[in-house]
Amino acid sequence: MKDGKYWEPEYETMSREKLTALQIERLRETVRRAMASPFYEPILRERGITPESITGLDDLRRLPFTTKDDLRSHYPFGLCAVPLEKIVRVHSSSGTTGNPTVVCHTQADLDAWANQVARCMYMVGLRDTDVIQNTSGYGMFTGGLGIQYGAELLGAMTVPAAAGNSKRQIKFIMDFGSTALHAIPSYATRLAAVFHEEGIDPAKDTKLTTLIIGAEPHSEEQRRRIEELLGVKAYNCFGMSEMNGPGVAFECKEQNGLHIWEDYYLVEIVDPVTLEPVPDGEVGELVLTTLRREGMPLLRYRTRDLTRFLTGSCPCGRTHRRIDRFKGRSDDMMIVKGVNIFPVQIEKILMGFPELGSDYLISIETVGDNDEMTVEVELASITDDYGSLTALTKEITRQLKDEILLTPRVRLVAPGSLPRSEGKAVRVKDMRKNH
Amino acid sequence: MTIKQISLFLENKYGRLSELLAVLSKADVHIVSATIADTSDYGLMRLITSDQQKAYKVLKDNGVLVSLNEVVAISVEPQAADFARVVELFTRRGINIEYMYCFNFGHRLVLVLRCSDLSAVREVVRNNSLTFVTETDLMKM
Ligand SMILES: [Zn+2]
16 A cells, blocks of 8 residues: 555645645635534624635634533534434444533545544554554444544554453454554553463564554553553554544654644644633643534534643654643643642642652642642652751742742652542542632 | 661651551560651651661551661760760861760660761760760660
């Protein structure tokens, strides 16, 4: 099939100028499609937005935001922008409360999705000679069929093993000579353990070279550990069912940020409270506008995922911007004394101190008329020097103040003393009266 | 000439000290001295036992935050004048004492000093016929 460095060099390495022109043209097309959706039509009409009125990317700011609640309250087909006979597949994700969300795909949508996934796979060196085994659940969950069709378009041999049964997974890996796996990080770790139990060294005894890591948030250390355990290179994959599924953004071989496909999505990173764009490089909520979707175009969809743009160009030559590993959910944001604070900001500072462990607890309470924040953090090591503990507390306080613009009370605590719920550390305890 | 001292991090929380002592009791060692320096949030407990390696290992294995460090222990008559003489000798030699405490050991008083210039300490002890307490002495308890 293809033999160059890129799956689609004309798009992947497109100049910013051409990419912008393409985005404007596609945004206009998206608005035109959205006008056929029962949900968007009245909003666009009221705001006087027509395809012709879109002349630059700044016009994006005039478009309404869309939230998961909008999708829920217009269940199932309220955002569908084509007659239902054009829809060839629906995917649905269940919510813990209320209606599930539904995404409707035309055949062209499914083809575009498969193309994005194939582009991601090609980017990390997978070819038609590879054997790709998918450990995602199939069915309504997009990690199954999404990876499946992408891998088939790439021309690889696919092993749709689906979720579970680790011994069977390992048998397939051995018998079919699987070279790549798609798995969530916790399952990859589990598989490594089962390999070990079976007396098989995945690094030596299998043909595995590549792991596509889906869905679950994980740290860089966890990725490195999985790479070592399985003897593979592991690449981060970002997607969400509202935006098709896997393949929206993906790491290239540099493993430094995920290229987000800007010919398919308009990308914004905004302050979750003011909804204004944050300066490049600062953390905010990822907001996506689909540029090619026919069945269900989405305007300025608030993903709730926190990330930031990585600045500078990527050595791989792709011009599509990179976003950082995900930093958490915007729902985690706290407003203290009028300042927006994400737990991740505090975590970043604490992790910079080798004397500290990885567990911490942020408590906010009302004292008099004021909100007071206390940061308790577990110590990892001590010296006999009493003064150094005091100095450490002072330095943590100072750095936190620089980062979050208010002065928390910092308390050093013994390892293992902070509360955990179901094995997971509790990070924030908001005890304010109005919360 | 120095002995090992265990420093451990102690949160000012109800029951934390009892927990620590319960752990220590597993080590089957005698406590020679225990002092606590504290603020409102946490304290640093300094501990000398009859077998420091054993005590250190038990505490560490039980997840207690500990460090092992060197201090000077000098044995004197339990009189204020003898105590004062040692402090005077050290001060006159320009040795900076970071902290000190003492405990009774037999019929003697043991001064525990934390100072950085150990060669100067050795010189003062030798020139003035003072007596170091060694770990072997402690083990005889
Ligand atoms: Zn790249």
